[in-house]
Amino acid sequence: MHDALLAAYGPQHWWPARTAFEVVLGAYLTQNTAWKSVERSLDNLRRVGALSVTGIRAVSVAALQQLIQPSGFQTRKAPAIKAFVALLDAEYAGSLKRMAAAPAETLRVRLLSLPGVGPETADAILLYALGHAVPVADEYLRRVVERHELHAAPILKNHKGYETLVQLTDAAFAGDSAEERVALLKEFHALVVAVGKAHCGKTADCTACPLRGDLPRKNRQPLYAHQERARAGGLDR
DNA sequence: CGCCAGGCCGTGT
DNA sequence: ACACGGCATGGC
Numbered sequence: 109m110h111d112a113l114l115a116a117y118g119p120q121h122w123w124p125a126r127t128a129f130e131v132v133l134g135a136y137l138t139q140n141t142a143w144k145s146v147e148r149s150l151d152n153l154r155r156v157g158a159l160s161v162t163g164i165r166a167v168s169v170a171a172l173q174q175l176i177q178p179s180g181f182q183t184r185k186a187p188a189i190k191a192f193v194a195l196l197d198a199e200y201a202g203s204l205k206r207m208a209a210a211p212a213e214t215l216r217v218r219l220l221s222l223p224g225v226g227p228e229t230a231d232a233i234l235l236y237a238l239g240h241a242v243p244v245a246d247e248y249l250r251r252v253v254e255r256h257e258l259h260a261a262p263i264l265k266n267h268k269g270y271e272t273l274v275q276l277t278d279a280a281f282a283g284d285s286a287e288e289r290v291a292l293l294k295e296f297h298a299l300v301v302a303v304g305k306a307h308c309g310k311t312a313d314c315t316a317c318p319l320r321g322d323l324p325r326k327n328r329q330p331l332y333a334h335q336e337r338a339r340a341g342g343l344d345r
Numbered sequence: 346c347g348c349c350a351g352g353c354c355g356t357g358t
Numbered sequence: 359a360c361a362c363g364g365c366a367t368g369g370c
Contacts, residue, residue, distance in 0.1 A: 134351090135351090138350085138351050138352090139350095139351080139352040139353065140349090140350060140351085140352045140353080140365090141350055141351080141352085141366090141367075141368090142349080142350045142351085142367090142368075142369065142370095143350085143351065144350090144368080144369065145350080145367065145368055145369075146351090148368085177366080177367075178367065178368070179366090179367070179368085180350095180365080180366040180367040180368080181352090181353090181365055181366055181367080182366070182367085183365080183366080184353080184354090184365065184366095188353095223353090223354090224352090224353065224354085225352095225353080226352060226353050226354085227352090227353095228351075228352065228353090229352070229353080232351080244351090246351055246352090247350095247351080247352085248351075264359095264360075264361095265360095265361090266359080266360065266361090267359095268359080268360090297351085298351095300351090301351050304351080305350095305351085309349080309350090310348085310349065310350090311348095
């Protein structure tokens with residue numbers, strides 16, 4: 109899938125940010141939010157010099173809420189971003205570099221303990237801001253795997269389903285070196301988002317999708333019940 | 346005008 | 359465990 113998408117779309121150059129901390133901010137702000145709207149919030153933060161750790165420290169939660177309003181959920185996201193900086197200060201002397209030096213497993217647990225940080229946000233920070241070789245799963249990947257019948261059981265929209273997607277992705281890049289895995293996992297998630305936006309939204313648009321008929325049949329599992337029903341009824345396809 | 350976006354969280358069963 | 363609704367806003 110990575111190769112087919114790379115051939116179709118080319119390198120995505122993710123994450124679209126100038127610094128590691130911008131990645132962190134973007135990871136929070138883009139939760140269930142269009143990236144276009146995130147950009148407006150990031151522009152606001154840049155305008156007042158709050159696009160950095162010291163900048164976030166300097167603004168009040170109330171001010172932060174105003175600045176990130178364009179990307180929504182500000183009453184939750186503003187305190188959540190503050191909580192991240194609090195952890196950064198308390199445990200890593202306010203340095204993302206020092207934070208990155210900790211083991212990925214430790215970091216993932218700590219990130220998940222923060223308010224407003226679930227599996228995808230934690231993994232996006234780990235991969236794109238801290239440089240750890242962890243897969244990032246998302247709703248687009250879930251839909252691709254579901255619609256292309258790449259797993260033997262339904263992948264639910266819960267923690268278990270997320271972990272399944274992570275394991276599938278992890279296994280797919282198992283043979284590569286740690287350094288290569290970081291680069292490949294970064295590119296893969298970016299490409300999944302690209303194909304997801306174009307073809308695998310809530311309602312599928314499979315016309316001219318680069319994945320159409322281009323995934324290895326040998327990896328496919330037998331259809332399971334809910335797909336059989338969908339196929340028979342012409343639903344959800 | 347209605348649907349949806351690069352989720353997360355609390356609550357009910 | 360799993361389903362489900364709320365959270366806020368703006369783009370298309």
